[in-house]
Amino acid sequence: KAGVTQTPRYLIKTRGQQVTLSCSPISGHRSVSWYQQTPGQGLQFLFEYFSETQRNKGNFPGRFSGRQFSNSRSEMNVSTLELGDSALYLCASSLAGGAYEVQYFGAGTRLSVL
Amino acid sequence: AQSVTQLDSHVSVSEGTPVLLRCNYSSSYSPSLFWYVQHPNKGLQLLLKYTSAATLVKGINGFEAEFKKSETSFHLTKPSAHMSDAAEYFCVVTLGSGNTGKLIFGQGTTLQVKP
Numbered sequence: 001k002a003g004v005t006q007t008p009r010y011l012i013k014t015r016g017q018q019v020t021l022s023c024s025p026i027s028g029h030r031s032v033s034w035y036q037q038t039p040g041q042g043l044q045f046l047f048e049y050f051s052e053t054q055r056n057k058g059n060f061p062g063r064f065s066g067r068q069f070s071n072s073r074s075e076m077n078v079s080t081l082e083l084g085d086s087a088l089y090l091c092a093s094s095l096a097g098g099a100y101e102v103q104y105f106g107a108g109t110r111l112s113v114l
Numbered sequence: 115a116q117s118v119t120q121l122d123s124h125v126s127v128s129e130g131t132p133v134l135l136r137c138n139y140s141s142s143y144s145p146s147l148f149w150y151v152q153h154p155n156k157g158l159q160l161l162l163k164y165t166s167a168a169t170l171v172k173g174i175n176g177f178e179a180e181f182k183k184s185e186t187s188f189h190l191t192k193p194s195a196h197m198s199d200a201a202e203y204f205c206v207v208t209l210g211s212g213n214t215g216k217l218i219f220g221q222g223t224t225l226q227v228k229p
């Protein structure tokens with residue numbers, strides 16, 4: 001069974017631009033969560049989607065948004081990029097997002113904002 | 115509120131010696147606890163998971179962790195380190211029901227393995 005796939009692996013953008021990252025979950029998984037990883041803040045939860053609905057959200061500004069499609073694939077969008085948005089963005093999938101479920105991670109998208 | 119503290123930011127061991135990575139948690143609920151490993155430029159891989167079925171949890175690659183409620187700890191151990199174990203390790207706790215899909219990560223412990 002294929003794992004979680006994130007595209008692209010690397011992105012370079014400039015301040016003020018917007019970016020869209022993509023995540024394809026493991027087949028059969030309906031929950032997709034997104035995380036931001038930076039050296040200073042570590043791994044922080046962005047949001048979680050299940051059946052095309054955002055169920056949970058972390059403490060990030062509204063510039064960070066996402067969506068989920070009917071096939072469970074998810075996209076994350078960051079508008080008006082800032083230097084501080086440079087990070088590794090990880091998505092993870094699980095069957096239903098429950099507290100006792102294992103989340104499986106993709107390799108991440110490394111975003112550099114210049 | 116749930117939180118997790120990894121007591122060491124960096125641990126260095128020699129190949130063939132035991133590994134101990136320490137983690138304390140705080141949880142209002144019966145916690146769900148995990149250890150994940152991240153190799154350079156890679157995503158996170160699950161090492162093991164505590165499900166309340168057994169306090170001693172065995173994971174992949176010879177790692178295990180013991181859940182100690184009285185000490186609110188979930189330390190990760192391995193009897194003999196291998197060079198390939200060099201990576202960053204994260205102790206993770208989940209919130210209770212109603213907080214779907216959200217993992218709370220510790221700050222991570224970098225494991226260095228010297229030949």
